[in-house]
Amino acid sequence: MPVTSVEKDTEALTMTIVADFPVPVSRLWDAYVDPRQIEKFWGPETYPATFLRHDVFPGGRSIYFMTGPEGDRSGGYWEFLSVDPGKSFEVRDGFASPEGEPNPEMPSMRMIFVFSETPEGSRLTTTTYFNSAEELEQLLEMGMEEGTRSAMSQIDAVLADLASFAAGRDTESQILGDTQVRVSRIVRGSVEDVWRAHHEPELMRRWMLGPDGWTMPVCEPATEVGEVYRTEWEDANGENRFGFTGEVLESAPPLREVTTEAMIGMEGEPSTNDLTLTPVTGGTLASVVITYPSAEVRDTVLGTGMVDGMESSYSRLEREVLQSV
Structure with a gap:
């Protein structure tokens, strides 16, 4: 003790x-x-x-x-x-x-x-x-x-x-409550560089792609409270396009940002993403607490392989973006 x-x-x-x-x-x-x-x-x-x-x-x-x-x-x-x-x-x-x-x-x-x-x-x-x-x-x-x-x-x-909290572990999710989940990963890079990678279009297009084989033809980030962002993806054939839009609710660069998120073309209440970047040994802890409209929506989204897609993106961020900045 x-x-x-x-x-x-x-x-x-x-x-x-x-x-x-x-x-x-x-x-x-x-x-x-x-x-x-x-x-x-x-x-x-x-x-x-x-x-x-x-x-x-x-x-x-x-x-x-x-x-x-x-x-x-x-x-x-x-x-x-x-x-x-x-x-x-x-x-x-x-x-x-x-x-x-x-x-x-x-x-x-x-x-x-x-x-x-x-x-x-x-x-x-x-x-x-x-x-x-x-x-x-x-x-x-x-x-x-x-x-x-x-x-x-x-x-x-x-x-x-x-081992459970070291840099090098894949992206992990943790259910916090009926409608909330935390998705976390230590990214090998500084807080400032990881923040830039989340907000500069030329960087976002290089890593925020999920599994291999996708592109981001629409990348319109928002940085100020009240601004609206829009991101869209499509496969290598220019098909199966989908995307998200939302509004910045809170912003404290380069450490925290809260945004809404809704799938384009889908009705219903949006989710809320609370992103926090924290300097730790080995890099930056990127932690996103996502609040969904319901437990059903939460489970549906997690069931799509979202966390695996985020790991693909974070791995690409380290490999192809942060090593060159």
Whole structure:
């Protein structure tokens, strides 16, 4: 168990937890910025977490919920106040609905996470600042310290599992809820170059093609909130054309973009794609949380081989685009 000490200061209204790990700082940092990893230990052992959003940059936001043994859910959020990559980040931490709406009836806290090297590996010092002695007492009575110890007891197993989160793995999908799925892959390239590859037509036409044998005759990207994009593909014979269109809802270049997506010519509510690019060891973690109109639509789309098509595209991106930029 990595927790070295827990110190509560009722005068300063803080609780400081120190934990030591036999891994480099970069490995520990990656575990906290990668939603696939942090959700394996952020919740207590009996309340595993699911992260619907995890934007580790100033102004970014995390939305998560923890699911209990009886299926009950408890939501939370982080608002990132500052980020010093590889060294520290500061968040406003609070309670929320499972969808991420802050609960104004519950207290929020300021938390600072500091990552440092030690002779044996790395150390994480987490300091929580409470607004009042009453809130400090309330949260301790709710089991905050015990929950944190339980959560952190799971980190060692995640840190030891290098293979599941390493660069070089194929694109993977994870169902997050009835209508949501996360598709993730580490792309061997910088965040800036991967962002450009998602937004510059001359680059998009070279890699965003799915399986071999397709071309992109229409490529009209959008970069500003409110703009509309349109992309169309056809096979090598100029047949079987299909495409998608949508609108940019949020944009924080080069780290995050939220867009709608609808198949051209098809009726129905569009899906929403929340793309986040996060620098990690080995490249850029490209994570897309897709929200579909229904579970049926989600399963239908996944059944088309979408994830395999995305892997073909990402592999082509590394091979034919990022090596030359």
